[in-house]
Amino acid sequence: MPLPTGAVIGIMMDNLKKRKSVFPISHRKAVKWSQKLEIPEGGETVLYTGSMYQLLPYMLAAVNRMGKMEDSFLGRFVGMGRFFNKMFNVSAIMFRPKRADHRRFRRIIRDIARLLQQAGVEFGYLYKKELYAGALAFDMGADETFVAHARRVHAMLKEQGVRSLITIDPHTTNVLRSVYPTIIDGFDIEVKSYLEVLAANDTLRPVNKVAGEITIHDSCVYARYEDIVEEPRKLLERAGYTVLEPKDNRNLTHCCGGPIESLFPGMAHQIGKKRVRQLKDKNGLGVATMCPICMATLQQAANGDLEIDDIASFLVKAFCEPEEKPIKKKSADENRSEP
Amino acid sequence: MSERRIGVYICYCGGNISDYVDCERVQDAIKHEEGVVVAKTTMFACSDAAQQEMIDDIREQKLDAMVVASCSPTLHLFTFRGVAERAGLNPYLYVQVNLREQCSWAHTDVPEKATEKAVHMVKAGIAKARLTEPLQKTRIDTVPRALVVGAGISGLRAALALSDLGISVYVAEKTDKIGGRVAEMGRMYPHDRRGSELIANLVEEAQKRENVQIYTQAELTEKSGSVGDFTVKLNVKGESIPLNVGAIIVTTGFNSYQPADGEYAYGTDGVLTLPEFKQLLDQCEGDLTYRGKPVGNVSYIYCVGSRGSSQKENPNDYCSRYCCNAAMHASSIAHDLSPGLHQFHLFRDIRTYGKYELLYQEARRKGALFIKFDDDEPPRVEKSNGCFRILVKDVLTNGEELDIESDLVVLVTAMEPRPNQPLNDVLKLPLGLDGFFKEIHPKLRPVETVIDGVFIAGTAQAPRNSAESVASALAATSKSAALLKKGYVELEPLIAVVDKQACTWCDKCVESCPYSAIGKIGSGEKEVAEINAAVCKGCGCCVPACPQGALGVRGYTDRQIRAMIDAMEARNG
Amino acid sequence: MEKGGGAAGEGFRPRILVFSTESISDIGIDLAGSSHMHYPPTAISIPLPCSSGIRPDWILYALGHGFDGVFVAADGTDCPFVPDCTGRTAKLVDQAQNLLRENDIKPERLKMAAVCSVCAESFQKHMKSFFDALKGLGPTRKAG
Amino acid sequence: MAKVNPAFIEKVTASEEFNATECMNCGVCSAVCPVEIDLLPRKLFRYALLGLEDKVLEHTPAIYQCLLCKLCEANCTADVHIAENVRFLRTYISKEVYKL
Known part of the structure; x- marks a missing residue:
């Protein structure tokens, strides 16, 4: 039995209304990636994470839970969940992400910010x-x-005097750049993906030698909604990698399945597996994704068979000096959940 | 012994013939045939060298007939007639034998038998050649005037174009109105001007011309003479007016299909044919209303009277081709009148070819809905509670049965040929199976008819839209002008001949002739049949009709046919 | 005048005269040839302008002079001269069959079918079946 | 028997972006759909356009199964805004059915 669509959406929408995000997430967690990067607060040009990378650990946890629920009697309880959610944070209790997930998604945002810094881009x-x-x-x-x-x-953006946004994921890019102007009169904030910013930047040159073949997985939203196709290729090549093109690519790329993960986890997984098979056909060092949803969905589908990482992780190896490892507090259980 | 001197050339066609037919054996078999003085084989009869050799032979050997046994006459009959002419030999003394298509290629499996057949074929060709006679084309001076029958958009446009070229034109319109169907059409695609406006402009222009004369209530009642020089009579409001013209262009237009009573509820108030609907649209200012009431939903049913769909006997098999475009355009106009209108198009296939695809797009963009039905399950129209219910199985939802309420039902009706019986009796133009006038060749001679000097254009010939009608009218104009401007015409001499000795004038031949080419003249003591050389097409229909065997067609005479049969007979030979 | 079918020897190959038409059926027959569609090589044609111009006595003449069958490859509805060509030709064939009967020749020796400009295959079929039918009938022979 | 309901047609076609009338029913969208829902989007739009509300709602799961990945749009010969059209149907359902 599929999950009750209305109830699942209902929970997420209630969260957005009441708690300003689809899954409630603490500010502390959301900004944690920026520690010690010394990024100024505010400014005319700001890096806008849109919380997508930060949300992913919650989504993974939720999907993990709901994937198990999809065909079980628990599915029926999601409807009631919505009722309770209005009063207190059901999703925060139900879905407890893994610490390792938090860490790997934070790392990617950090890599992106470091790439921009390395390129001499000024941003807040x-x-x-x-x-x-x-x-x-x-x-x-x-x-x-x-x-x-x-x-x-x-x-909020107007209040902060923001004139230009550098986005880091396709969904946020698309919504801010292509949807906001259709519903907000006089929307005049410039929106660019960091991939566009970096691709157009001449000062960013490799500082480390990297080599090898990387299979590129285009994001549907970047490729078909926002026409961002050449930029990631240009950057990978500039870094020193050879780009491998999978069967469905560029503006005919194959979806990872992620967008329906929260409602139809089983079906999403099948689509992800299909895409993984295509990516496996042309595999070198690994697969570069440029959307946190793509990365998470494909990693789940590949189940360790394929090295899949965010494009920023590949780029940072070439363009930035390695960062000093943050000091670990004890040896924590990586799979332990943390709210 | 024949006194003829015949040259025979057997072509290898580079192996196409000689790989299966032993050409040398054929040559041996025919070289002693009566009258043969030259018998040769050749690699390519159509090559320049071979042609020159024939010319030399004709001159040196004083040949008076020639046979080339090569490919189909459709390819090279005129080539070798030309060879004969260049050598000073009358081209009608040439005979072609079709060895390639009808012998070597058809019998590649039995070369021995193919060779035998080839011998028979060449012998028959020689027998025919032996009985050839020199013939001359008939030359007739032309009259620089034309008659256009029908004053619709095609006729009027043709008249002006002829006038431009300095050819005087008479236009005969049967009704009392000028402009035909287009005058009633309302707004037209793509310029959005009214049909009546287009017609008014043409008429105004025609009236300025001294060499254009339009007769209304005028019917063509008689035609005699022949290409380039016809004598015709018009009955104009009871008065008979004789005219002398060199060419006739027939643009008599079409009839709109009238559905049978009850066909898709036709006859019920609110069920309109497409032309009726177009008139309604033309009369509406502001919102679309019918009988004073606003119209909310319109359903169109396509292919009514076309493509085999009709509740009448003998349905039209053809696609009327203009109607999809016209219905789309009407739908678009209706939307502009009442943007809130819901329009449902129930179709079998949409055929908005060429630029008319844009009309289809426009209609869809304006919200028109297209519902495909199966040929075997046409929609049903029921009247209930002051509106119509259209019941239709939608092919695109796997046969979901839809129930659509409609205020108006528009039947997208076919174009039909006009029953021009009196005119057909006069002109004797052949009709196609569909009942429209038929051209000689749909691609290569699209506006000419088998009656030389009589051309067809517009919807008298086939269903088409006004742009296509005018294009064909202008084609007919240039064909007419090419004929009349030259000042004379030459006619093929391969026509019927009368054996005056044998003829006893029983007039059986007269009725057998499809072209009224046979008349009567006195010959000494008796009356005999006479062939009008300018009118006869050489079909030979009169030949078997004559009880005396007094008729024949040149090139296919009784003597020639029998001689060919004799020559082909192997058993006694 | 005509002997029975028994006169046909083993090697009997009936000869067929085809009356074809220059602008229609010859085009179809040509197409059969250019497609290398085989038919009995004893079929041989005399082209005319139109099948409605065939004299019935030509048919009788052919059957009296070595041919075992006559096939009229009629214009049909494609005729460029007369719209009722099929009817006209059929009438002539009727007359000719009567003529054959009068002369003690089996009317089955005369066959008519419309052969259009793309009727290559049907022409081939007609030739083969007519050939076989004539084989059964045996040769036509002039008396005496 | 399905009653064609012009009022529903008006509701679903209210968005200027909803341009499913331009669909030529070629079926390419269904052929390339990664979700392999044969219903989507060709037939779904037909139900919507014909005003068959029940049929549309019957296929609510399909409407939410769409990835909005636009692979169909990249292959659409009639430039139908398929993803936006699907999204519009979701809007309709969110509002009229889920009362969100």
Whole structure:
């Protein structure tokens, strides 16, 4: 039995309305990636994470739970969950992400910021003021919720005097760049993906020698909604890698299945497996993704068979000096859940 | 012994013939045939060298007939007639034998038998050649005037174009109105001007011309003479007017299919044919209303009267080709009148070819819905509670049965040929199976008819839209002008001949002739049949009709046919 | 005048005269040839302008002079001259069959079918089946 | 028997972006769909356009199974905004059915 669609969406939309994000996530967790990078607060140009990378550990946890629920009697309880969620944070209790997941997604944002710094791009960060952009609400057709949220985001950006945004994932890029202008009169904030910013930047040159073949997995949203196709290839090549093109690529890329993960986990998994088979056909060092959803979904589908990582992780090896390892507090159990 | 001097050339066709037919054996078998003075084989009869050799032979050997046994006459009959002409030999003394298509290629499996057959074929060709006679083309001076029958958009446009070329034109319109169907059409694609406006402009222009004369209530009642010089009579409001013209262009237009009573509820108020609907649209200002009431839903049913769909006997098999485009355009106009209108197009296939695809796109963009039905399960129209219910199985949802309420039902009706019986009796133009006038060749001679000097254009010939009609009208104009401007015409001499001795004038031949080419003249003591050389097409229909065997077609005479049969007979030979 | 079918020897190959037409059926027959579609090589044609111009006595003449069958490859509805060509030709064939009967020749020796400009295959079939039928009938022979 | 309901047609076609009338029913979208839902999007839009509300709602799961990946759009010969159209149907359902 599939999950009750209305109830699942309902929980997420309620969260967006009440807690300004689809899954409630603490500010502390959201900004943790930026430690010691000394990024100024605010400014005209800001790096806008849109919380997507930070949300992914929660989504993985949720999907893990719901994937088990999909065909069980538990599925019926999701409907009731919505009722309780309005009063207290059900999703925060139900889905407890793994510490390792938090760490690997934080690492990617950090890599992106370091790449921008290395390229001499001047940018700030809104820290705790930053808000989720609302892509999921828009995709689910919860237009009223989405529009209200978008207005809130826009007002905040204006208040902070932001004129230009550097986004780091396709969904946030698309929503801010292509959807906001259709619902907010006079929306005049420039939105660029960091891939576009870096590709157009001439000062970014490799500092370490890297080599090998990397299979590229285009994001549907980057390729088909935002026409960002050449930039990631250019960057990988500039870094020193050879780009391998899988069967379905560029503007005909094959979806990872991720977008329906929260409603139809089983089906999403099948699509992910299909894509993994295509990617395996042309495999070198690994597969580069440019969307946290793609990365997570494909990694699950590959189940360790294939090295899949965010493009930023590959780029940072060539363009940046290795970072000093952050001091570990004890040897924590990596699979331990943390809220 | 024959006194003829015949040259025979057997072509290898580079192996196409000689690989299966032993050409030397054929040569041996025929070289002693009566009258043969030259018998040769050649690698390619059509090559320049071979042609020159023939010319030399004709001149040096004083040949008076020639046979080339090569490929199909459709390829090289005129080539070798030309060879004869260049050598000073009358081209009608040439005979072609089709060895390639009808012998070597057809019998590649039995070369021995193919060779035997080739011998028979060449012998028959020689027998025919032996009985050839020199013939001359008939030359007739032309009259620089033309008659256009029908004053619709095609006729009027043809008249102006002829006038431009300095050819005087008479236009005969049967009704009392000029402009035909286009005058009633309302807004037209793509310029969005009204049909009546287009017609008014043409008429205004025609009236300025001294060499254009339009007769209304005028019917063509008689035609005699022949290409380049016809004498015709018009009955204009009861008065008979004789005219002398060199060419006739027939643009008599079409009839709109009238559905049978009850066909898709036709006859019920609110079920309209497409032309009726177009008139309704043309009369509406502001919202689309019918009988004073606003229209909310319109359903169109396509292919009514076309493509075998009709509740009448003998349905039209053809696609009327203009109607999909016209319905799309009407739908678009209707939407512009009432943007809130819901329009449902129930179709079998959409054929908006060429640029008309844009109309289809436009209609869809304006919200028109297209519902495909199966040929075997046409929609049903029921009247209930003051509106119509259309019941249709939608092919694209796997046969979901839909129930659509509609205020109006528009039947997208076919174009049909006009029953022009009196005119057909006069002109004797052949009709196609579909009942429209038929051209000689749909691709190569699209506006000419078997009656030389009579051309067809517009929807008298086939269903088509006004742009295509005018294009064909202008084609007919240039064919007419090419004929009349030259000042004379030459006619093929391979026509019927009368053996005056044998003829007893029983007039059986007269009725057998499809072209009224046979008349009567006095010959000494008696009356005999006479062939009008300018009208006869050489079909030979009169030949078997004559009880006396007094008729024959040149090139296919009784003597020639029998001689060929004799020559082919192997058993006694 | 005509002997029975028994006169046909083992090697009997009936000869067929085809009356074809220059602008229609010859085009179809040509197409059979250019497609290398084999038919009995004893079939041989005399082209005319139109099948409605065949004299019935030519048919009788052919059957009296060595041919065992006559096939009229008619214009059919494609005729460029007369719209009712099929009817006209059929009438002539009727007359000719009567003529054959009068002369004690089996009317089955005359066959008519419309052969259009793309009717290569049907022409081939007609030739083969007519050939076989004539084989059964045996040769036509002039008396005496 | 399915009653064609013009009022529903008007509701679903209210968005300027909803351009499913331009669909030519070629089926390429269904052929390339990674989800392999044969219903989507060709037939779904037909139900919507014909005003067959029940049929549309019957296929709610399919409407949410769409990845919005636009692979169909990249292959669409009629430039139908398929993803946006699907999203619009979700909007309709979110509002009218889920009352979100």
